[in-house]
Amino acid sequence: MPYTHVGAVTGANKGIGLAVVRQLALQYPKSALHKSDPESQGLLIYLTARxxxxxxxxxxxxxxxxxxxxxxxxxxxxxxWADIKFHQLDIRDTMSIRGLAEYLRGEHGEGAVDFVVNNAGIAMDGFDNNVVKTTLECNYYGSLEATQDFLPLLKPNGRLINVSSIVGKLNKYSESIRSRFLNARSVEEVTALMEEFKAAVEAGKEKEQGWPSAAYAVSKAGMTAMTKVIAREEQDRGGKRLINACCPGYVNTDMSKHRGSKTPDQGAQTPVMLAIEEIGGASGEFWQNERVIEW
Structure with a gap:
């Protein structure tokens, strides 16, 4: 069955990711993406999960x-207008990321995907070397690899959305570290910050060196910084793909231990908007509640 539009959502078997898939299917018929092609044959959404x-x-x-x-x-x-298919993806596994990329390339061709919503991530209890390494492996390094591998699959005007978090805001860092996040101009600079955080935690000196003792928060700061850098690189080479980070808010899911004030469907609204609605060409921004906010 032919489809005019194709998208993928990672970490989508429950919670916000599942709600994003649902809302994409519900909102697509009235969306800017659908209206952009009056001859549309519909939307195929890949729901991915580990x-x-x-x-x-x-x-x-x-x-x-x-x-x-x-x-x-x-x-x-x-x-x-929508169909939903499953494909396995573990963003902590290089071969799994490449496997999905190759599958999408084989099924739809290079540069044929309209959007990817990268929602996969983890939040662990406690704070020690293992928690930091495991959290960064998934939320930063896995998301970085997924972003780099999926970007070439997007249409020239495609969208990539990394689901980050407001807890990754930079108000809990020393001024020097905050400045380095804000002024990063390469992925290598952001990765260096993540490695320095790991080393500081291993030495038991993260607070002394200007870091919060919070693995999830730092991983999301890294995700937002990485997203901004990759968006800038896309613009510098003349590309038109829109690459943004967003916070869904404090959502009532397993990750928040069901303490969140938003429903998953409410939390899905910003990533869905960034995937299929008109956003005025905005790229490299950090969004919450359907608007750009200060990071």
């Missing part, structure tokens, strides 16, 4: 149990 059985179960739940999708008749089986 665990195959959970990912496939999530797709089944959307097709068989989701009341919003059924009521709106959003899926093609009901006469709508």
């Amino acid at each position: 665990d195959k059985s959970r990912g496939e179960a999530a797709v089944r739940s959307l097709y068989e149990e989701d009341a919003q999708l059924k009521k709106a008749k959003a899926l093609k089986k009901d006469g709508g």
